[in-house]
Amino acid sequence: MKRREFLTIPAAALGGTLLYTLAREPFRLQAQEGNVKIPLRFFTAAEARVIAAACERIFPSDATGPGAKEAGVVIYIDRQLAGPYGADKYRYTKGPFVESVPEHGYQGKENPRETYHQGIAKLGMNFDELPVEEQIQKLQSMEKTHFFQLLRAHTIEGMFSDPMHGGNAGLIGWQLVGYPGPRMSYKEDVDQHFGKEWRPKPAGLEQIMKRPGKPWEDEKV
Amino acid sequence: MTNLKPVDVAIVGGGWTGLAMAKELVSRTSLNVLALERGAPQGLADYAMDMDELDYNIRLRMMQNIAEETVTHRHSSRDAAVPVRQYGSFHPGTGVGGAGEHWTGMCFRFLPSVFTLRTHLTEKHGAARLPVDLAVQDWGVTYDQLEPHYWYAEQMMGVSGKAGNLRGKLIDGGNIFESPRSHEYPTPPLKHSYASYLFEQATLKLGYHPYPTPAANLSENYTNPDGVSRAGCAYCGYCSRFGCMIGAKSQPTNTLMPVLRRHKSFQLRTGSWVHRIVHENGRATGVQFTDANGAEFFQPAETVILASFTLNNNRLLYLSKIGTPYDPAAGKGTLGRHLTHQVEGGIRIFFDKPLNAFMGAGSLGRRISDFDGDNGIAGSGLPNADGLLRYGMLSLNGNGDLPIGAFGAIPPGTTKSNWGAEWKAASLQWHDRAAQLNMYGEHMSYRQNYIDLDPTYTDKFGDPLLRFTLDWTEHEHKQRQFAYDLAAKIAPAMGAKIDPTRPSRAKYNVINYQSTHIQGGVVMGASPDTSVVNPYLQHWDVPNLWVIGASSFPQTASGNPTLTVLATTYWAADALIGKYLKNPGRLV
Numbered sequence: 001m002k003r004r005e006f007l008t009i010p011a012a013a014l015g016g017t018l019l020y021t022l023a024r025e026p027f028r029l030q031a032q033e034g035n036v037k038i039p040l041r042f043f044t045a046a047e048a049r050v051i052a053a054a055c056e057r058i059f060p061s062d063a064t065g066p067g068a069k070e071a072g073v074v075i076y077i078d079r080q081l082a083g084p085y086g087a088d089k090y091r092y093t094k095g096p097f098v099e100s101v102p103e104h105g106y107q108g109k110e111n112p113r114e115t116y117h118q119g120i121a122k123l124g125m126n127f128d129e130l131p132v133e134e135q136i137q138k139l140q141s142m143e144k145t146h147f148f149q150l151l152r153a154h155t156i157e158g159m160f161s162d163p164m165h166g167g168n169a170g171l172i173g174w175q176l177v178g179y180p181g182p183r184m185s186y187k188e189d190v191d192q193h194f195g196k197e198w199r200p201k202p203a204g205l206e207q208i209m210k211r212p213g214k215p216w217e218d219e220k221v
Numbered sequence: 222m223t224n225l226k227p228v229d230v231a232i233v234g235g236g237w238t239g240l241a242m243a244k245e246l247v248s249r250t251s252l253n254v255l256a257l258e259r260g261a262p263q264g265l266a267d268y269a270m271d272m273d274e275l276d277y278n279i280r281l282r283m284m285q286n287i288a289e290e291t292v293t294h295r296h297s298s299r300d301a302a303v304p305v306r307q308y309g310s311f312h313p314g315t316g317v318g319g320a321g322e323h324w325t326g327m328c329f330r331f332l333p334s335v336f337t338l339r340t341h342l343t344e345k346h347g348a349a350r351l352p353v354d355l356a357v358q359d360w361g362v363t364y365d366q367l368e369p370h371y372w373y374a375e376q377m378m379g380v381s382g383k384a385g386n387l388r389g390k391l392i393d394g395g396n397i398f399e400s401p402r403s404h405e406y407p408t409p410p411l412k413h414s415y416a417s418y419l420f421e422q423a424t425l426k427l428g429y430h431p432y433p434t435p436a437a438n439l440s441e442n443y444t445n446p447d448g449v450s451r452a453g454c455a456y457c458g459y460c461s462r463f464g465c466m467i468g469a470k471s472q473p474t475n476t477l478m479p480v481l482r483r484h485k486s487f488q489l490r491t492g493s494w495v496h497r498i499v500h501e502n503g504r505a506t507g508v509q510f511t512d513a514n515g516a517e518f519f520q521p522a523e524t525v526i527l528a529s530f531t532l533n534n535n536r537l538l539y540l541s542k543i544g545t546p547y548d549p550a551a552g553k554g555t556l557g558r559h560l561t562h563q564v565e566g567g568i569r570i571f572f573d574k575p576l577n578a579f580m581g582a583g584s585l586g587r588r589i590s591d592f593d594g595d596n597g598i599a600g601s602g603l604p605n606a607d608g609l610l611r612y613g614m615l616s617l618n619g620n621g622d623l624p625i626g627a628f629g630a631i632p633p634g635t636t637k638s639n640w641g642a643e644w645k646a647a648s649l650q651w652h653d654r655a656a657q658l659n660m661y662g663e664h665m666s667y668r669q670n671y672i673d674l675d676p677t678y679t680d681k682f683g684d685p686l687l688r689f690t691l692d693w694t695e696h697e698h699k700q701r702q703f704a705y706d707l708a709a710k711i712a713p714a715m716g717a718k719i720d721p722t723r724p725s726r727a728k729y730n731v732i733n734y735q736s737t738h739i740q741g742g743v744v745m746g747a748s749p750d751t752s753v754v755n756p757y758l759q760h761w762d763v764p765n766l767w768v769i770g771a772s773s774f775p776q777t778a779s780g781n782p783t784l785t786v787l788a789t790t791y792w793a794a795d796a797l798i799g800k801y802l803k804n805p806g807r808l809v
Binding site for chain 2: 057058059060062064065067085088089090091092093094096098100101102103104105106107136139140152155156157159160161162164165173174176177178179180182183184185186187189190191193194195196197198205208209211213214215216
């Protein structure tokens with residue numbers, strides 16, 4: 001059996017409460033201390049560091065607010081790849097595989113797991129240690145690849161999906177865009193607040209429903 | 222293969238059409254009725270934990286498992302087809318209720334001219350001025366014949382809206398261009414969102430006639446004539462691609478199943494995948510299916526009703542070798558002809574104010590039908606009106622923006638890249654400031670667009686997949702241009718800026734979601750030379766086989782098909798019960 005791999009990161013890097021200064025500049029309040037050790041389902045720790053660095057270039061943490069790092073996007077991707085999606089359990093994968101016109105979308109044989117392994121090989125195992133500018137250049141040179149397109153889509157998903165999927169840690173993504181999360185009713189509000197920002201405090205599905213969710217990635221492959 | 226005890230009626234498919242037909246049969250006759258559904262049971266209790274954009278809206282957890290079966294596509298008969306490997310332009314549902322569980326809930330009646338389109342266009346323009354490849358034809362049923370069935374379907378669901386034409390009397394605030402209705406809608410319109418309010422104000426100012434989108438998402442608590450009570454919509458925004466967790470969106474499981482469960486003569490068998498309609502000497506003898514464990518069964522039946530989605534209705538007839546496959550080169554044969562896919566598309570508009578667009582309901586919105594059918598096109602004053610035979614509607618839908626899908630809607634050209642710091646900053650700046658004006662166009666049928674069996678690719682059982690041969694023609698490009706010009710007039714009146722990218726003359730693609738309104742292939746009509754089923758949806762060659770659903774539509778209307786799918790089902794049920802059962806044989 002494969003040795004269990006962990007991603008160890010400072011707890012203070014994840015989640016937190018997003019506040020804004022009077023000048024509308026965001027800052028993140030984070031009281032956590034020490035390190036968190038997150039068990040990985042698919043990546044090795046080294047692979048996870050490479051992907052985390054690439055996600056951080058796609059959705060950086062900067063003066064406009066937190067990004068892929070604080071949302072734990074790599075944890076989200078790790079779980080997606082370990083689950084049925086990563087194994088292409090729900091994609092038509094019978095051959096023959098032939099190249100076709102762009103209107104037919106991805107026709108390749110490789111499943112997302114294989115695509116990521118190929119992408120990581122292209123990025124290089126030292127990608128996370130490269131200077132930021134070099135990381136950006138490397139990703140730019142890969143923009144047209146299927147791997148990069150998946151990585152970009154997954155980064156956005158990891159930022160803004162329900163936290164039960166492993167990303168959007170501490171609802172940091174939803175705080176960033178002012179999304180309140182799933183709610184049972186907006187009956188009294190849907191036709192109010194016209195032209196004014198209305199941003200109720202966010203909560204995740206499991207918090208709202210008070211029971212554990214059944215994220216698809218937990219389905220046995 | 223196990224032979225099962227014969228039933229009076231075997232229904233293939235447990236979605237809107239199959240269950241609506243079953244309900245009519247068991248409540249109006251003493252027949253025993255069995256519905257075979259390949260998916261699993263599902264309902265209200267399953268939907269509470271599905272308010273999850275990732276699994277349901279992006280990974281499409283409620284859809285048919287495409288790994289088991291898909292379709293192939295090519296643009297013309299000169300090309301090689303490849304499989305649709307992941308869902309894109311349409312989303313077939315599965316399980317009890319089928320796509321009727323995850324649908325959006327828009328409930329339109331079609332215009333009278335849609336049902337007599339060949340006659341209508343020929344009278345208006347002369348046969349010589351119609352495109353040579355145009356295949357549209359009359360349905361063999363008229364709007365007036367369907368009106369009572371439309372009303373019956375609206376009552377069953379409790380459709381929310383406002384009449385604009387009540388028995389010929391035009392009413393402000395409703396759709397004055399709609400087909401005449403015998404009754405006001407069962408429930409009043411849904412509320413506004415901010416953007417739908419702006420759309421209404423702007424289109425009124427421009428002299429158009431906005432009206433609330435007719436919605437199967439109940440605006441208030443409602444009890445239907447069958448005594449089924451449901452709650453009004455909560456505007457949670459988790460509608461399209463989700464099952465409704467409070468039952469406010471009309472779905473087969475919350476409208477028809479409660480009635481069917483009361484009938485001992487009805488049986489629903491889930492996990493049952495029908496592979497063939499068995500027939501001999503021009504009579505269907507039953508269906509052959511496998512259960513979830515792969516065990517094979519033969520279910521004998523006096524009458525077979527094929528009531529699955531357009532794709533499977535076509536495929537089962539092909540696989541069972543019932544009817545004559547369409548040959549586009551010779552213009553002969555009927556099975557598979559008239560493949561259409563309602564022309565939908567969004568044109569993005571940008572505001573300088575937040576829209577709070579996360580609140581909404583599937584069919585919340587306002588729209589205009591000032592140019593529906595061929596109404597008003599010539600006098601529209603819009604470029605691209607010339608030569609446009611049919612257009613459709615334009616709408617502003619407030620179906621609830623979810624955060625993954627909504628992120629990154631920025632005016633084109635704002636940033637060089639679609640990732641990185643600059644893109645992130647722009648996406649945050651523009652967040653919740655984009656909406657869409659949506660076009661809904663009639664898709665006329667053409668000789669070259671059709672369905673047959675793929676020679677290469679197979680499903681998980683080894684049976685051939687369906688093959689689509691489908692591309693847009695000059696007319697659909699023109700419809701898109703017309704929609705853009707109309708949107709470009711409306712956007713500034715809403716205080717918004719339109720995306721300056723005009724629609725391109727792009728070929729049909731299987732990637733971008735368009736709608737799940739795939740229609741045709743088993744079309745209805747007055748002659749067996751040009752249709753597969755007669756005007757009562759009875760198969761011309763096999764009179765104890767009925768094929769119901771949007772597969773019977775010879776061309777699409779601008780409006781979404783579900784209400785007409787139900788109206789034609791009830792129309793067929795009346796013929797089956799009132800005429801056929803008394804004297805089984807060909808009704809025409």
